[in-house]
Amino acid sequence: MLDPDLVFLNHGSFGACPVPVFEAHVALQRELERNPVEFLGRRSAGLLRAAREALGHCLGAQADDLVFVPNATTAVNTVARSLQLQPGDEVLATDHEYGACDATWQRVCAEHGAVYRRAVVPLPFQRERFVDTVLAQAGPRTRVVFASHITSTTALIFPVAELCAAARARGLLTVIDGAHAPGQIPLDLDAVGADLYAGNLHKWLCAPKGAAFLHARPEHHERLHATVTSWGYAEQVTGHSGFDAYLGRTVLERRLQWQGTRDITAFLAVPAAIQFQQTQLGPAVQARCHAQAMALMHRVAARTGLPAIATDADFAQMVPLAVATADGDALRRRLFEQHHIEVPVTHHGGQHFVRVSVPGYTTAADLAALESALTACGV
Ligand SMILES: Cc1ncc(COP(=O)(O)O)c(C=O)c1O
Structure with a gap:
């Protein structure tokens, strides 16, 4: 659908959506509008579950460990705000991180009296030195390691599976920003082994804008909290859940999936994007x-x-x-x-x-x- 007069070489910032995926998205929007109460109220939890199953199948993950979010920035914000950093705690990132995620961690760290440190990863890049270079810059109060799977400014593929394994061995929590990975490189989330992994689907998987995910290992589900409080919290606050059909059953679904009325059709078009990817790309x-x-x-x-x-x-x-x-x-x-x-x-x-x-x-x-x-x- 790109303007034919344009030479479009910035798929990495905002990926172009192929016609069949766009049409699948529009068909879902039309279906929603035929009976919004049926679609959003009664069917949404089941529809989202099916879309997560397809995504999990594609990314080597369990559907229950995934939740759709509108973009990777939201996923990183959700994680940063959920970790309950303490004064003096340190988040160790690299100096190749994406500006908005960098800003997220800086803000959250400042609010909690925590320290945000950027490990220098020198250029030219030396893959075999990466893990040691980053972790050598950890301190006694480092709790979290944050790194991109593929960096934004320098386009480097960081060896994040090795980083996650080494960080885990030191008792550090790993948060990976995979905004550019799904659809660009083979991705097996269980093999990467990050504690928390944020991924975009509207870049290289060519899903419609507003499709991204957060993947959390099961032991972290309870600690994750939505940046928007909605019905999934009602039971704990008021003693009755209300609107149960909207919500799904897992803690990730209940807290993070229903965020008030919103257009969930970009999430539901993800299986069409996966199919396009597998057949055409x-x-x-x-x-x-x-x-x-x-x-x-x-x-x-x-x-x-x-x-x-x-x-x-x-x-x-x-x-x-x-x-x-x-x-x-x-x-x-x-x-x-x-x-x-x-x-x-x-x-x-x-x-x-x-x-x-x-x-x-x-x-x-x-x-x-x-x-x-x-x-x-x-x-
Ligand atoms: C490495 C990286 N992380 C996160 C993002 C943010 O993605 P979004 O705008 O979809 O939240 C980008 C966007 O280009 C990125 O390059």
């Missing part, structure tokens, strides 16, 4: 996109003389092209306004990057257009 397409992204990275690096920040195996379908510019925002505006290319320019450690996303619909011509535009912009 499977491993062969992912491998082709990865190869295209890496070839682009090496061509641009050879031209600019600015080396890649990591090896090919450290990236999937997003790639950071190092560029020599003092004003990243001006470059982004120029690429959009003069060349109709939608691509973000990120910044890390004093270096700007044109962060290119290569989803299944990206063509060689799109990437060639970017390369010519970069040359025309003098970077």
